Amino acid sequence: MQFELNSRSLNFVVDYDRSESLVIQTDAIRLKQILLNLLNNAVKFTPAGEITLRIWQENKMTYFSVIDTGIGIKKEVQEQLFQPFSQADSSTSRRFGGTGLGLSICKKLIDLMGGDISLTSVEGQGSTFTFTVPFESPLEAVIHTDDVLSEIDISAISFANVAILLVEDNPLNQHVACAILKTKGCLPDVAKDGHEAIKMISEKSYDLVLMDIQMPNMDGLQATQVIRNELLINDLPIIGLSANAHDDDLKKGLASGMDGYLTKPIDADKLFKTLWYHLQNKSVN
The missing domain is CATH 3.30.565.10 (Histidine kinase-like ATPase, C-terminal domain)
Structure with a gap:
């Protein structure tokens, strides 16, 4: 803070x-x-x-x-x-x-x-x-596993030459995400809502988009649908960001055309592994 x-x-x-x-x-x-x-x-x-x-x-x-x-x-x-x-x-x-x-x-x-x-x-x-x-949680202990991501070694990975668009309306969240990405050499462009993101994607080629789901004016789900269905850009990885960790949000994100989903506050290790995974898949496809 x-x-x-x-x-x-x-x-x-x-x-x-x-x-x-x-x-x-x-x-x-x-x-x-x-x-x-x-x-x-x-x-x-x-x-x-x-x-x-x-x-x-x-x-x-x-x-x-x-x-x-x-x-x-x-x-x-x-x-x-x-x-x-x-x-x-x-x-x-x-x-x-x-x-x-x-x-x-x-x-x-x-x-x-x-x-x-x-x-x-x-x-x-x-x-x-x-x-x-x-003092004692009523929830059952949940063990989260992601075999694909867990095997990725990010220690020597750099994102210096990767064009990333961060779509986020909160200035504090913008600052935190940019600071995390900067540690791996990436200086992302920033859009404050879905409308601005669509305009920027129309004018510049990006390698990956980090898309906040809940935003004023146009949210991340709507923006993703426009990118996929109107701009007809289907090979651009879009990773949803949200403070809401419910399964329904993951399903809505994937249904709108997103490729993945990260929960805020952002975990740097998982962010870098997710970026690497989707960028590698993009280059293979």
Whole structure:
């Protein structure tokens, strides 16, 4: 979060009892997704002041609170915020961007992890989002295997001569993805939505596209369908990016014409292996 915090001169505090050992058994990837989503929202809606992440444990639950001194949320719309495509109001969407899907995804993930999420907010004074995760996860342990990717050695691979288009509306996510790609020599072009991506792909030849699925104006699924069905470009690998780790999103992505799918926050090792795999397949085909 540091890049975005520095750009806005916001103070960031992590508040927890360092004398105690905070240990939980849960899904680390999904926990990170939830925290990053709530912290991203706090930064987005806090023009000045402070953001605090407070963590404590009691009654066999771990509590996480993200507290900001931002614009706050009207009382009449607070209850709808965890519904898909809900935002404070249309003016908020125009001013700050986003689809309003983030909080509904957070709630689904927290429910699956056996916890709960709540909100307290005063308009003009800030908001506090608090969620819980039990010490012991109710989910069965899932072992993810991908034999094809696991065998790829990326230590000596360079993407310096690979033309990649990153389609992502969030400036922080743009910065993080570009920084990761730069470690392997790649300087991607960036489009902020599907419309811009289609224009850039029409004007320049790319080797691969990293396509965020949830974006304003035109989302990644719609853009991919246009690339495949209207531009008739079928040999360009398109890898979907989304904070939503549900199987339905993978199926929707593949159905729209995407070749693969990565979950945000991006894992650098898996990103590079995925890029190499699809670029090699493209050269073979």
